Amino acid sequence: MEADRELTARCLAGDDEAWERLLKTYSGKVYNLCYRFTGSTSTAEELTQEIFVKIFQTLASFDPAQGPFGVWLHRVTRNHLVDHYRRTSRDRATVSLDDDAGIIHPRAAPSAGPATRVESRERRELIQAALAELSPDMREVVILRDLQDLDYAEIAQVLGLPAGTVKSRLNRGRMELGRALKRMLKGEMPE
Amino acid sequence: MTHAEFASLLTDYVDGTLVSAEGAACEQHAAACESCRTMLADARLAVEVCRAAQDVTPAPWLLPRILRATAGARQPSLAMRVAAWSRPPYGLRVAYSAAMALFSLSFVLYVAKVNVRAVKLSDLNPKTWIYRADRHGHILAGRAQRFYEDLRFVYEVQSLLRELGQGKGTPAGGPSKIQGERGSLRLAPSISGDGALADALYRRLGIGGSGERQGGVT
Numbered sequence: 471m472e473a474d475r476e477l478t479a480r481c482l483a484g485d486d487e488a489w490e491r492l493l494k495t496y497s498g499k500v501y502n503l504c505y506r507f508t509g510s511t512s513t514a515e516e517l518t519q520e521i522f523v524k525i526f527q528t529l530a531s532f533d534p535a536q537g538p539f540g541v542w543l544h545r546v547t548r549n550h551l552v553d554h555y556r557r558t559s560r561d562r563a564t565v566s567l568d569d570d571a572g573i574i575h576p577r578a579a580p581s582a583g584p585a586t587r588v589e590s591r592e593r594r595e596l597i598q599a600a601l602a603e604l605s606p607d608m609r610e611v612v613i614l615r616d617l618q619d620l621d622y623a624e625i626a627q628v629l630g631l632p633a634g635t636v637k638s639r640l641n642r643g644r645m646e647l648g649r650a651l652k653r654m655l656k657g658e659m660p661e
Numbered sequence: 662m663t664h665a666e667f668a669s670l671l672t673d674y675v676d677g678t679l680v681s682a683e684g685a686a687c688e689q690h691a692a693a694c695e696s697c698r699t700m701l702a703d704a705r706l707a708v709e710v711c712r713a714a715q716d717v718t719p720a721p722w723l724l725p726r727i728l729r730a731t732a733g734a735r736q737p738s739l740a741m742r743v744a745a746w747s748r749p750p751y752g753l754r755v756a757y758s759a760a761m762a763l764f765s766l767s768f769v770l771y772v773a774k775v776n777v778r779a780v781k782l783s784d785l786n787p788k789t790w791i792y793r794a795d796r797h798g799h800i801l802a803g804r805a806q807r808f809y810e811d812l813r814f815v816y817e818v819q820s821l822l823r824e825l826g827q828g829k830g831t832p833a834g835g836p837s838k839i840q841g842e843r844g845s846l847r848l849a850p851s852i853s854g855d856g857a858l859a860d861a862l863y864r865r866l867g868i869g870g871s872g873e874r875q876g877g878v879t
């Protein structure tokens with residue numbers, strides 16, 4: 471996109487206003503991706519800040535000829551998240567070895583009565599809990615496609631995988647996510 | 662259609678991106694095959710729930726916090742300090758010119774072998790620079806010229822803005838277009854537009870009417 475190209479060029483020239491605009495445009499996307507991967511709003515905040523500090527420092531390595539800024543941003547974010555998992559799973563490994571070295575499981579929903587829970591929050595936690603049941607490979611493809619709305623080619627670029635692999639992981643990921651959701655919906659609403 | 666064929670087309674079928682013939686074949690198979698129908702229902706549920714999921718909104722303090730951690734941590738350069746008191750589109754150009762002037766100056770001083778700690782009056786004479794720059798003469802001449810132009814441009818705009826005072830109407834014309842290629846060292850301080858500031862600037866620079874300024878300095 472031409473606008474992104476100009477915006478990043480201005481950022482590189484030291485234009486703080488351009489940087490602020492870039493932040494406003496993309497911080498939501500990055501934050502959402504972090505939240506979907508970690509299931510924690512405070513961790514997502516920390517990670518979003520770390521990622522933008524990284525982007526601020528490495529923006530010069532973004533090459534518009536290699537693809538759109540959004541894809542580069544997702545790749546940087548995804549790589550940072552992978553590093554984060556490695557870090558935290560190493561920490562957690564000393565506590566429990568049976569963790570799947572992927573997502574940080576969302577905190578169990580407080581067992582307050584259903585009426586006190588906000589609906590969107592409930593749904594949000596449901597998705598996070600269901601996503602946590604997927605293997606990391608499938609989870610990231612489902613998040614990028616169905617929650618971040620990237621197309622196959624973009625996901626392939628972000629993950630450095632052939633488009634065919636992306637598609638088959640998405641296929642399996644969706645089915646597993648659907649199964650997990652079905653199970654949870656049944657469990658939550660016993661008839 | 663086999664189960665395997667159905668499975669391989671499932672993603673596109675759910676996304677609705679199949680050509681109608683393939684879509685119809687999938688529909689037929691799903692109607693007849695219970696296990697594939699279940700697969701389809703699961704995939705559809707996943708997509709529906711994901712699509713219905715609202716974006717999570719970051720806390721309001723996140724953006725300012727990131728700004729402080731990034732651009733806020735940067736020491737304002739001379740160019741940015743100049744830009745801070747003059748507004749775009751002139752601000753940017755002035756900033757670039759100032760930065761380029763500094764760059765040129767440092768190069769000129771280096772090639773002309775000027776000792777910055779003990780500057781003599783003769784050090785400030787461009788003739789002395791040319792005389793001293795035995796090997797880099799041709800580069801020096803170009804750099805010195807640019808330095809002079811950039812510095813003059815900065816000075817002219819600066820003094821003009823001081824005269825006009827701040828906030829006396831923003832000059833017309835869209836946001837500035839940065840000229841020059843990505844990564845190039847030189848950014849021409851050309852100006853165009855029809856604002857009062859621009860006109861006054863043209864008059865000051867001795868260029869009649871509006872039009873492009875091409876760094877024409879004696």
Ligand SMILES: [Zn+2]
Pocket residue numbers: 663664667690694695696697698
């Ligand atoms: Zn079948």
